[in-house]
Amino acid sequence: MSEKIAFTIDGVTCKGEKGQFLVDAARDNGIYIPTLCNIPGVNPKSCCRICTVYVNGLPMTACSLQVFDGMEIINDTPALIEQRKIILEALFVEGNHYCPFCEKSGNCMLQALAYRFGMLAPRFPYTFPVREVDASHPKIIKDQNRCILCKRCIKAIKDEKGRSIFAYHRRGNKLRVHIDPKLALALTDELAQKAMDVCPVGSILVREKGYRVPIGQRTYDKMPIGSDIEVKK
Amino acid sequence: MSKPIVATASLAGCFGCHMSILDIDERILPLIDLVEFNKSPIDDIKEFTKTCDIGIIEGGCCNSENVHVLKEFRKHCKILISLGECAIMGGLPALRNGIPIGECLKEAYLEGPTVKNNVHKILPNDSELPMLLDRVYPCHEIVKIDYFLPGCPPRADLIWDALVALITGKEMKLPYEVIKFD
Ligand code: SF4
Ligand code: SF4
Ligand code: FES
Numbered sequence: 568m569s570e571k572i573a574f575t576i577d578g579v580t581c582k583g584e585k586g587q588f589l590v591d592a593a594r595d596n597g598i599y600i601p602t603l604c605n606i607p608g609v610n611p612k613s614c615c616r617i618c619t620v621y622v623n624g625l626p627m628t629a630c631s632l633q634v635f636d637g638m639e640i641i642n643d644t645p646a647l648i649e650q651r652k653i654i655l656e657a658l659f660v661e662g663n664h665y666c667p668f669c670e671k672s673g674n675c676m677l678q679a680l681a682y683r684f685g686m687l688a689p690r691f692p693y694t695f696p697v698r699e700v701d702a703s704h705p706k707i708i709k710d711q712n713r714c715i716l717c718k719r720c721i722k723a724i725k726d727e728k729g730r731s732i733f734a735y736h737r738r739g740n741k742l743r744v745h746i747d748p749k750l751a752l753a754l755t756d757e758l759a760q761k762a763m764d765v766c767p768v769g770s771i772l773v774r775e776k777g778y779r780v781p782i783g784q785r786t787y788d789k790m791p792i793g794s795d796i797e798v799k800k
Numbered sequence: 801m802s803k804p805i806v807a808t809a810s811l812a813g814c815f816g817c818h819m820s821i822l823d824i825d826e827r828i829l830p831l832i833d834l835v836e837f838n839k840s841p842i843d844d845i846k847e848f849t850k851t852c853d854i855g856i857i858e859g860g861c862c863n864s865e866n867v868h869v870l871k872e873f874r875k876h877c878k879i880l881i882s883l884g885e886c887a888i889m890g891g892l893p894a895l896r897n898g899i900p901i902g903e904c905l906k907e908a909y910l911e912g913p914t915v916k917n918n919v920h921k922i923l924p925n926d927s928e929l930p931m932l933l934d935r936v937y938p939c940h941e942i943v944k945i946d947y948f949l950p951g952c953p954p955r956a957d958l959i960w961d962a963l964v965a966l967i968t969g970k971e972m973k974l975p976y977e978v979i980k981f982d
Pocket of ligand 3: 601605613614616
């Protein structure tokens with residue numbers, strides 16, 4: 568049996584197990600720590616920093632930090648909320664996010680986090696970068712305008728031989744996530760759908776599947792992201 | 801106390817945000833009791849005749865005329881609101897932002913599949929016409945904007961609640977469903 572651990576989040580006593588990641592332990596205790604690049608059950612890469620909390624006074628990413636006994640966590644403060652908003656706003660201006668016609672709108676984690684943290688307009692100037700849309704593959708479309716380079720697709724979407732279908736290409740502000748054209752040919756319908764679902768934004772789209780769910784019934788139309796975790800409290 | 805004065809304008813928008821203002825339905829009657837309209841396409845007053853309390857801007861800036869109108873609004877309105885995605889981030893018109901302006905004009909007036917009658921191959925160049933800007937700008941990148949009401953279009957309830965809150969000085973109690981980017 569795994570070792571039990573006690574810690575606090577914003578002064579609330581929580582219980583967890585040794586080796587558990589903080590976001591998962593918090594979730595079990597009905598506390599939502601926002602995540603974007605993290606996929607539960609997949610080795611965390613900590614690239615978006617949205618899950619940053621203060622642990623005994625130091626900023627750390629809750630998706631990659633394993634809980635230990637007696638840790639004191641600060642998660643919900645005006646300063647942390649502001650930091651999270653800054654990350655979100657930077658992501659919005661860094662790409663081209665036209666939510667009004669995006670197929671992921673209503674089911675998009677980036678948008679949902681912006682709703683939750685009250686972003687109305689980003690404080691940074693829009694960059695309107697020139698990015699390509701790769702529609703050359705039979706099952707999926709890769710829209711680079713919306714890619715936030717979170718690596719979720721790279722980590723989670725592999726073929727039956729364990730080969731990655733998505734990969735980083737180039738560096739710096741030229742960095743893109745590309746699809747391996749040969750592996751994309753062999754993509755099954757299930758894996759294509761999984762890729763679209765694993766992408767937190769609308770950068771991976773399955774052809775002819777957009778706009779199926781009417782406005783009002785989409786994932787984040789009625790309730791803020793994280794509220795499903797908070798009801799457990 | 802005299803009624804607060806409201807002005808509205810549609811810049812590079814589709815008029816959908818104005819339609820959403822009208823979408824407050826029968827609340828249009830209490831609205832007329834609450835405020836007086838000045839320069840606005842709703843009452844067709846073309847020039848400011850007094851200082852306004854609230855200016856509501858739909859659409860971003862795609863040409864020199866939009867910039868001129870927006871600056872006039874900033875001058876004449878105590879509070880300026882960006883209404884909708886086009887005003888806030890450029891919206892659909894900003895899709896041209898990655899395309900050089902010459903290419904846009906060529907596609908629209910010379911080479912587009914629906915161009916049939918431009919036999920003299922003229923690009924509009926009359927000095928009466930507003931100049932296109934190099935790209936479409938969100939309003940807050942041109943003048944200071946005080947409040948943002950997102951949506952495409954913003955929900956009528958959002959517009960109504962925000963206006964009433966501003967006018968009565970009460971805090972806005974916005975339900976989650978009304979702030980959306982689409
Ligand atoms: S990916 Fe999300 S944030 Fe980006 S345009 Fe689509 S809905 Fe909006
Ligand atoms: S395509 Fe989607 S999942 Fe992949 S890196 Fe870009 S945003 Fe992340
Ligand atoms: S979710 Fe932890 S860094 Fe992205």
